[in-house]
Amino acid sequence: MNALTLLKQDHGNLDxxxxxxxxxxxxxxxxxxxxxxxxxxxxxxxxxxxxxVFYPAVLARFAERPGEDAFPVLEGLEEHHIAKWTxxxxxxxxxxxxxxxxxxxxxxxxxxxxxxxxxxxxxxxVREAFTVxxxxxxxxxxxxxxxxxxxxxxxxxxxxxxxxLLIGLPLAVLDGAVSAGKEAVGRLVxxxxx
Numbered sequence: 160m161n162a163l164t165l166l167k168q169d170h171g172n173l174d175x176x177x178x179x180x181x182x183x184x185x186x187x188x189x190x191x192x193x194x195x196x197x198x199x200x201x202x203x204x205x206x207x208x209x210x211x212v213f214y215p216a217v218l219a220r221f222a223e224r225p226g227e228d229a230f231p232v233l234e235g236l237e238e239h240h241i242a243k244w245t246x247x248x249x250x251x252x253x254x255x256x257x258x259x260x261x262x263x264x265x266x267x268x269x270x271x272x273x274x275x276x277x278x279x280x281x282x283x284x285v286r287e288a289f290t291v292x293x294x295x296x297x298x299x300x301x302x303x304x305x306x307x308x309x310x311x312x313x314x315x316x317x318x319x320x321x322x323x324l325l326i327g328l329p330l331a332v333l334d335g336a337v338s339a340g341k342e343a344v345g346r347l348v349x350x351x352x353x
Contacts, residue, residue, distance in 0.1 A: 161291070162213060162298035163282050169205045170274045176201060177267045191254035195263065199246050200310040202270065206239045207308035212301050217281070220288045227288065231281040238273040242266060246312035 180194045214232050221227040245266045252259050289297070 160298045160302060161294045162301055163285060163294060165298045165301055166205075166209070166213065166282075167278065169201070169208075170278065173198070173201055173205065173270065174274075177270070180263060180267070185260065188254040191259070195249055195254065198263075198266075199250050199312065202242060202246060203310050203312050204305060204308045206242065206312075208301050208305050210236065210239060211308070212304060213297065216297055217285055217288070221284075224288060227284070231276065231284065235273065235277060235281065238269065240314065242270060242273070243312040243314040245269075247314050250312065 176194060176198050180191070180198065183190045183194060214235065217232055218229055221229045221232070245262060249259070249262055249266065252262070285294070
């Protein structure tokens, strides 16, 4: 699949989760927690695939092209950084906390802004800089790696190569273990310890 198509699909899936959160009843803490966990997982994985595969490829290509402006990629990295800190806070916050819904609203607004800029500005530059075949190859690589990307925010971890690549896989394994542990505890609590 084309890299831009893959990212647009991710953007659409995230927006569906955002709408699900926005339409949930404010007093339904269980649903807020479920949707929050899905947003944390999907947005963390999406940011990681962009930071570890897409953005480095784009920056490398832009470096080869005189006059190409890397600012949209660098701005995207900064927006990811802020989103990861917010996700990290949301992940630890009880859905009933008075700041939970406002914090989620800010994350949603910032992410939608990031997506608009990425799709309207950066993707236009990328289409001009890459051939369709190159975008398809990049997309296939992203599809292959996406399942093993971290599923939790790690705001203190570098977001550029080479450290993000070296640390990313072990973090993804750790994230999987944390998720499995949370699910096991949730089943125990739900089933009354049976």
